[in-house]
Ligand SMILES: O=P(O)(O)OP(=O)(O)OP(=O)(O)OC[C@H]1O[C@@H](n2cnc3c(O)ncnc32)[C@H](O)[C@@H]1O
């Protein structure tokens with residue numbers, strides 16, 4: 001079964017997310033050329049207005065496949081905070097407003113959790129990855145990474161809320177997901193888990 005020479009389209013505007021996805025895909029679906037939004041003609045990107053990560057990931061991948069004619073993959077992800085009843089959730093990118101600033105989102109989240117004691121600062125990242133083929137084949141998987149929200153921003157790796165998030169796997173050291181190596185984050189992250197689950201399906205569909 002070979003996927004050599006196959007081309008897929010990755011529908012995302014987030015450069016750091018794209019870097020993570022390309023890194024993980026390169027390991028698990030090798031020999032595939034990944035095109036991004038800069039490699040294709042502009043098209044009307046859908047508003048991410050679904051109530052679930054799965055729904056939004058499908059919206060993005062379907063629009064990509066329809067516009068490019070290529071098998072397309074998209075990620076919709078976010079941080080779900082227990083003390084906020086699962087929010088920011090699907091609103092994570094826009095939590096402090098439509099300008100989508102990571103720093104503003106993190107500052108707002110810290111402020112909202114100011115009075116929440118350490119024992120109730122649990123949270124998890126979620127990532128839905130959707131894979132849509134031009135023939136209509138659709139697959140969606142989800143990955144999670146449990147952890148806690150700390151009280152100050154630490155680290156310069158990753159992106160988004162990583163500076164505020166200590167994964168359960170790093171509870172002893174207290175390192176945030178912005179302080180661990182990229183390959184360590186991939187090993188435990190919501191995105192790494194979802195992409196490793198979908199990778200064999202992608203490879204099988206491409207080899208058809
Ligand atoms: O929709 P695209 O164009 O892919 O890019 P985006 O940044 O808008 O992505 P989402 O709509 O999926 O929103 C996800 C937000 O959740 C946060 N997030 C998701 N995964 C994360 C991770 O691994 N580490 C830190 N924050 C993450 C981050 O704030 C993202 O902007």
Ligand SMILES: [Mg+2]
Nearest residue numbers: 013048076093
């Ligand atoms: Mg988005």
